[in-house]
Amino acid sequence: MKFAATAQSPYGIKCDCLVEFVNKNGINAIAKDTPTAVTQAINHLRQQGDLSESAHARMVYPEGEASAKRILVVPVEFELKANSPAHTTGKHLSGIANTIAKAISDYPIKDLVIHFDDRFMHSAPLSDQDGVRDAQVFTAALLNAVYKSDAFKGKETQDKNKKKLKSLPGLAKVTLATQDAELKDVKQGLVQGEAVGLGMITARNLGDAPPNICNPQYFTAEAKKLAKKHPKLTVKVLGEKELKALGAGAYLAVTQGSANPPQLITMEYKGGKASDKPICFVGKGLTFDSGGISIKPGAGMDEMKYDMCGAGSVMGVMQAAAELKLPINIVGAIAAAENMPASNATRPGDIVTTMSGQTVEILNTDAEGRLVLCDTLTYVQDKFKPQVVINMATLTGACIVALGHHTAAVMGNTPELTQELQELSLKVNDPIWELPLWSEYTDDLKSPFADIPNIAGGRGAGTIIAGCYLQKFIKDVPWAHLDIAGVAWNSGAAKGATGRPVHLLMQYLFKQLDTKPASDKAAGPAVRKRKPTARKTTVKK
Known part of the structure; x- marks a missing residue:
């Protein structure tokens, strides 16, 4: 499984599924380059009353030209709360990762692009946001949410699970599309989050x-x-x-x-x-x-x-x-x-x-x-x-x-x-x-x-x-x-x-x-020196 981060517009990346975050009124105003096909698909959900913050994620199929075959629309709360505790941010991002994993589990999705804009993915005030930590929390949570262990199942069950694409190998690549100003932090957080997530999976495998x-x-x-x-x-x-x-x-x-x-x-x-x-x-x-x-x-x-x-x-x-x-x-x-x-x-x-x-x-x-x-x-x-x-x-x-x-x-x-x-x-x-x-x-x-x-x-x-x-x-x-x-x-x-x-x-x-x-840092934290490119991840079952 490969992870990558890019400052390229998420609307120009060919993929099986694009994850877009919206509030009850439709797509956030920050995303000014939203193409017509995506806007129309989201507006259709809004007109149906399906974009309340308590609503489930919805998979839609854009009409006309769109780089994504599908769009997963995830309703979130955008209001910036002056006294939002840090726990709200971490819990919120983990919840989003779990929502995405659950929503894509029944679809043949191998390439996933996530519109990872740190300014509207959570409700914390801008002064409290941390791009490195947020990308780290999100990546670790997504890895653990998608992963399913079937190491002690019989071969027939393992083969069945792979066909359903509910185990980690079904998802081949995840790209976090962010902005230029946030790209360095998101890349660093992604590398950290991948290592943390795989460490958690090791602990889970031992426990299970x-x-x-x-x-x-x-x-x-x-x-x-x-x-x-x-x-x-x-x-x-x-x-x-x-x-x-x-x-x-x-x-x-x-x-x-x-x-x-x-x-x-x-x-x-x-x-x-x-x-x-x-x-x-x-x-x-x-x-x-x-x-x-x-x-x-x-x-x-x-x-x-x-x-x-x-x-x-x-x-x-x-x-x-x-x-x-x-x-x-x-x-x-x-x-x-x-x-x-x-x-x-x-x-x-x-x-x-x-x-x-x-x-x-x-x-x-x-x-x-x-x-x-x-x-x-x-x-x-x-x-x-x-x-x-x-x-x-x-x-x-x-x-x-x-x-x-x-x-x-x-x-x-x-x-x-x-x-x-x-x-x-x-x-x-x-x-x-x-x-x-x-x-x-x-x-x-x-x-x-x-x-x-x-x-x-x-x-x-x-x-x-x-x-x-x-x-x-x-x-x-x-x-x-x-x-x-x-x-x-x-x-x-x-x-x-x-x-x-x-x-x-x-x-x-x-x-x-x-x-x-x-x-005292020698060459500094290794995570800051490594070239943050797409990396292949293999998880043993």
């Missing part, structure tokens, strides 16, 4: 893979495949023997009932100066979580294959960063494990010694994510001396009770970091919201027999308590914890992994590069 395929060893194999493609990326794996030698008693307690041994995988990307401390991302990678002896209810247990989505997002970020050749040092750590009941499995009441030396009383074996994470956090801090640590995990069902399925939770020890992440999350429609880690909650983590228990006594504030537990293993380094339990996957008819929070984490990396002093 069945647990008999995607086990800890599978994660290791995928990490090594990625490293072979990128010379600046190296992989190191700690198995059961190495973890025992390091004293990772909490990590090993989770895995001892499983036939699949643990794999603590670190991916080190060296794109910056050798003296620069890395940014470290840590992902919970429970490839299946039965709950162990504290076993989960049978209904819905199949979705516990998604308990590795934090690790999947780390893989997606490392892929995107390496593809863009970002001039920054990054470490991605994956705590891969499987939590199963067995005669030798950890029991409620067992006490283990963590890599940090602290002892933990395991009161509930289903609170296992924090056990693998605490040893992994200790390891990466000691090994890599990072400047920042951000971990993400499908950690608590309590997070869904608190925030539902729209927003993830963020907690941390540095207000500047958590606030920055929250602000960035709204801009790219990958929202998070901060919860407090106050001492009153930490006081609930007390055990009469060990230094700390892995759960508190009551049911309240479960998400915060888990964050307080992890904080006990953080040294003198800025740290943020993302609980993505409510947003990592969808249930029901649209069941599947979402790829969150890959976009947020990549936006955080872009922000760090933008705010670096000029002397």
